[in-house]
Amino acid sequence: MKNILSVIVIMCISLVSQAQTEIGEKAPNFTLKNIDGKMVSLTDYKSQKGVIIVFTCNHCPYSKLYEDRIVSLNAKYEKEGFPVIAINSNNPKDYEEDSYENMIIRAKEKGFTFPYLVDDKGIYKKYGASKTPHVYLLEKKNNSFEVVYIGAIDDNARAPKEVKEKYIENAIQAIKKGDKVNPSVTKAIGCSIKPY
Numbered sequence: 441m442k443n444i445l446s447v448i449v450i451m452c453i454s455l456v457s458q459a460q461t462e463i464g465e466k467a468p469n470f471t472l473k474n475i476d477g478k479m480v481s482l483t484d485y486k487s488q489k490g491v492i493i494v495f496t497c498n499h500c501p502y503s504k505l506y507e508d509r510i511v512s513l514n515a516k517y518e519k520e521g522f523p524v525i526a527i528n529s530n531n532p533k534d535y536e537e538d539s540y541e542n543m544i545i546r547a548k549e550k551g552f553t554f555p556y557l558v559d560d561k562g563i564y565k566k567y568g569a570s571k572t573p574h575v576y577l578l579e580k581k582n583n584s585f586e587v588v589y590i591g592a593i594d595d596n597a598r599a600p601k602e603v604k605e606k607y608i609e610n611a612i613q614a615i616k617k618g619d620k621v622n623p624s625v626t627k628a629i630g631c632s633i634k635p636y
Contacts, residue, residue, distance in 0.1 A: 460568025463624045467578045467585040468566040472557035475544045480555045489521030493576040495569040497530045498546045499537040502630035503572045505597050507550050514554045522612055529559035534634040560636045571630035577611050591626030
């Protein structure tokens with residue numbers, strides 16, 4: 441009996457690890473509802489050089505600490521072909537603050553100039569996101585998007601003025617120069633995703 445259970449556990453772990461997107465892999469497409477009521481797909485961005493996907497939410501203190509930085513990233517890099525897409529995978533039954541209605545309110549309060557999508561389809565699992573915020577930088581290669589960076593926005597959630605490593609900005613600069621993104625993976629710091 442123990443052997444059978446061990447095999448089942450190993451199979452489950454293997455399936456979970458296979459579902460996560462790794463560096464160099466094609467980014468999974470999605471079609472999710474935006475706060476304006478329209479559906480947004482990754483394929484809508486095929487004319488872009490890349491996309492900054494941020495799994496975030498309303499209630500998490502770490503997500504709140506990064507909101508202004510996410511707005512700044514979009515303001516700086518959208519015109520260079522790297523727009524932001526924010527995705528909220530949290531179930532509002534766990535935190536009412538993460539409801540669709542509150543997403544609309546929060547986006548307006550913070551001046552979001554990018555889509556803020558509701559992930560009620562478990563897209564976070566396909567990417568392997570586990571925290572809020574958890575960032576995936578995609579680069580367009582051969583008419584599809586490839587994951588080139590996974591992790592944190594920078595190295596200091598609590599003190600923006602004390603940031604020493606701007607991981608996303610450095611990664612975009614590397615892409616623009618034709619260099620390899622390094623580091624390509626960092627540890628995402630934040631609250632765990634509470635899925636539907």
